[in-house]
Amino acid sequence: MTSDTAAAASRLCLACGLCCDGTLFQIVRMQPEDSPDQLAALGLRIRHRGTDYWMEQPCAALERLCCTVYDQRPVRCRKFHCQQLARLAAGEIDEGDALVLIADTRRLADRVRQLLAQSGYREDGAPLQEQFDRLTSTRIDPQLEPELAETRHHLETAMRELKLRLARDFLPPPPVRDEA
Numbered sequence: 414m415t416s417d418t419a420a421a422a423s424r425l426c427l428a429c430g431l432c433c434d435g436t437l438f439q440i441v442r443m444q445p446e447d448s449p450d451q452l453a454a455l456g457l458r459i460r461h462r463g464t465d466y467w468m469e470q471p472c473a474a475l476e477r478l479c480c481t482v483y484d485q486r487p488v489r490c491r492k493f494h495c496q497q498l499a500r501l502a503a504g505e506i507d508e509g510d511a512l513v514l515i516a517d518t519r520r521l522a523d524r525v526r527q528l529l530a531q532s533g534y535r536e537d538g539a540p541l542q543e544q545f546d547r548l549t550s551t552r553i554d555p556q557l558e559p560e561l562a563e564t565r566h567h568l569e570t571a572m573r574e575l576k577l578r579l580a581r582d583f584l585p586p587p588p589v590r591d592e593a
């Protein structure tokens with residue numbers, strides 16, 4: 414990555430935050446090089462089961478789309494490059510294209526949050542997928558609650574659209590498996 418591309422990538426991240434704010438991921442797994450104690454001391458929400466450590470999302474270190482522990486961030490954060498950054502580095506898109514797509518994707522995520530609130534979900538700081546799963550685990554009878562059923566329909570549509578967008582434009586493509 415050239416220094417110009419790295420600077421553009423940094424500007425994109427500062428306009429985005431989707432991989433830190435609970436939209437893209439629910440947790441970030443700790444790697445052997447990470448020190449869970451040091452990261453917890455920085456205020457990150459570290460949890461563990463036995464020797465399996467992870468950090469909860471949305472990340473406690475994210476402030477106004479900026480990582481406040483950037484120089485000490487976990488290994489997975491350092492290594493993660495979403496598809497926007499990968500395409501930028503490959504010259505397939507320019508910064509302007511990526512900024513438009515990021516802004517539009519943030520609007521989609523905000524729409525899901527708005528519909529969750531309209532559906533009666535009280536914001537609890539959980540990752541977006543978890544909020545959606547909890548809310549939609551209860552069924553609505555359209556005969557008894559037609560307005561709520563309509564909001565639920567809009568919510569499911571918005572979440573579907575968001576997930577397609579995240580898979581297509583942000584999450585790394587799944588690894589190709591060799592045929593046995």
Ligand code: SF4
Nearest residue numbers: 426429430431432495
């Ligand atoms: S999703 Fe991509 S552009 Fe957005 S903050 Fe994460 S790495 Fe940066």
Ligand code: SF4
Nearest residue numbers: 433472475480486490
């Ligand atoms: S430590 Fe920084 S880069 Fe990692 S998830 Fe938190 S805010 Fe994002």
